[in-house]
Amino acid sequence: MNPIFVAIDTPDVHRAAALARDLRGLAGGVKLGLEFFCANGEDGVLRIAEGQLPVFLDLKFHDIPNTVGKAVAAIAHLQPAVLTVHAAGGREMMAAAKAAAPPQTKVVGVTVLTSLDQSDLAATGITGAPDEQVRRLTDLAREAGIDGIVCSGAEVAAAKKAWPDGFFVVPGVRPAGADVGDQKRVATPREALNDGASILVIGRPITDAANPAGAMREIAASLNAEEARYIA
């Protein structure tokens, strides 16, 4: 499986479709998030799915179990390859999401957003380092019966050790020297894959580039042959 999913964060369905077209054959899939879904809804998702790349729906559901289960049931016909919930929503909520998702959809729990560091966590009342909270939520996600988690490159090695057959999504990925923007816990593509990421989520370093396909090829060139084998 090509491990690079490109985050297409735009409300503009035409721009999103053009990016998905440019990246066909280069990316493993596209990730559509809240910005795109709020603007375009399921029609927008179906339009991007016509581009024939697997679609990762990053809707980060976080509510009571009944509400999350019904929300997942409402989008199940879109058959996303990957779907996110917040692991902090708890065991029952994650289990409800998994029960309502299509069998082939990987349901993953967001642990600690990659835009947060230890002081941001402390401000929410969570003491300790991000890796401790990631570890706690990884155990909870596994117990809930979902497929894996979302964490940063700094935590993925420990998470994989604790859950060898888990599915690990790593955002906050930046080629060496790239602008990190609002991301605080970042890793390079190579570091994240070496440490056990199942897929990488990369957005602005590709989508904001003058030549997104060229940016993808540069990222592929930074990987070793084994990691880059699926990227044209």
Ligand SMILES: O=c1ccn([C@@H]2O[C@H](COP(=O)(O)O)[C@@H](O)[C@H]2O)c(=O)[nH]1
């Ligand atoms: O912890 C998380 C969870 C999700 N994301 C999402 O990934 C992309 C990253 O985009 P970049 O432009 O590469 O920063 C974005 O859609 C986030 O919503 C995350 O960054 N961190």
